[in-house]
Amino acid sequence: MSAVATSLAPRERHGVGRLGEATQDSLTVVWRNLMGLARTPQLLVFSTIQPVIFVLMFRYVFGGAIKIPGGIPYVDYLMPGIFVQTVVFGSMGTAIGLATDMQTGLLERFRSLPMARSAVLVGRTGADLSRNVFVAVLMAIVGFAVGFRVHTNLIEFLGGMGVVLLFGYAFSWIFATVGLAVGNPETAQAAAFPVMAPLVFASSAFVDPRSMPHWLAVWARNQPVSATANAVRALAGSYPVPPGTIPPSTVSLVLKAVAWCVGILVVFAPIAVRRYRKAV
């Protein structure tokens, strides 16, 4: 009668330490999230159409009216901004994904499993990073198709895309926090826009802050979306330099952007982890 069942779950896996286990658990969650993305291609299509519309609109509708100092073609100024905008909008998926898992009870199940505590968040943001790679490549192709040109070299341009992806990853952790805080996908979506709008639109992503009122320009010059877009421009050779001024060095612009990414991660990763531990 008392044939007490024994668990199949091992006390420790052979050959992998704690870190190895955390990595494997994270990869399992990445796999799970990517399968989800692959099964909802319509989501990927629509989230890609939006930045394409932005490209066409700014390139062909507003572009003619926007003059960039230093004789930089507008399309060369625009595309780095579009890249940043795309990953920021894309990171909304992190909020929606986590809020959905919370609502369906899947987070609760994960937290009752002997898996690494970090795996759900690392797996979610990791999957969103993979999606960003895909979308960034796509947007680069769109950019080249509408006349975007790199004036430096391939290595520097790829470095710029790396900064964009790093920024998208850091931003995912902001939205991980938002998603876990609201716990409902519809609310997460609604809550995301007010976070993104002032960062994406009141920035140097689409227009030179010099054309903005002074108070707005101060904000636009000193926030992470602008910093990232400027770093990419420097690396692609399209950073605007008005005649008679000395531009900041590429290295300083890149460092500024990377510093923002690191800062966002350092602040938001612990907050998101704390929220995850409390989320039910």
Added chain:
Amino acid sequence: MSENAIVVTDLQKRYGEVVALDGISFSVPAGTVFGLLGPNGAGKTTAIRILTTIIHPDGGSASVLGHDVVRDPDAVRRIIGLAGQYAAVDGLLTGRENLRMIGRLTHLPPEQVRKRADELLVQFGLADAGDRPVRTYSGGMRRRLDLAAALVHRPPVLFLDEPTTGLDPQSRQDLWGMIRELVADGTTVLLTTQYLDEADRLAKEIVVVDQGRIIAEGTPAELKAKLGDTVIEMGFADDDTARKAETALEGVSNERAERESALIRLSSSAGARVLVDVLRRLDGAGLVPATLAVREPSLDDVFLSITGKHAEPAPEAEPKDQKQLARAGGGR
């Protein structure tokens, strides 16, 4: 056999001003089903969440197979399975993928991951649907997959939070059968439910919880002995007629008849015999009930008899009574 799989001592949890658990204690003998019975908001889910290491208690202690849920959560997580009220499976993955994911996250060896997923799909009647995304499943199928997901690593202790809420009668029966099989194999099950009949059918022992406290405990037979095993409900045209009927029925059963406006509720352990007596007396007094229902006692009856109030506060007495009659008629 006398060994306890789960020991809970003076467990407390509050959310701000709301006291979810106000010091509950119980122990679950290994290899048995233990029922936590109570209405919505009684604290059942909170207790399950603490025992499955999802949240921390504010006071008291709890252990599963000797492992403290706060001090050694990892050890607890290896030996428990959790299946919930809201089927917690990924709708975009197939049934097989869901089970394999859980297998990997419980760190089974790769060949076991495949084997267990295939076994469980067969065992739970999902073999044909195994390669379909879960969002195409029916409610009953989802719930079966959810239970299967809790079993991937063969946990010796299983927590089921309202496993049959919202299921049709056939799916309920199926799930009950599966739970019985697990227990026959030596699994310990802690089950929460709002249905007395479910606890009665499955559990060896029951505690009834209300507002974070235990208000009754014992075997199903002991609880029912207090209540009687049959409840007769009669609705009358108006309060006046009901009052007359109440007088007419005095002493017909060992339990007193209770009147709530135009409704009379009578519980008895003498079953059908009492019904005959009741009808004879009513007929003798020239009273005809407008509605009549004979049913098994519900959680609500347990509450009425122990606390003198309904399990769930009804906004108005009238609609609540109607609902109960309808439920009795529907054979729930």
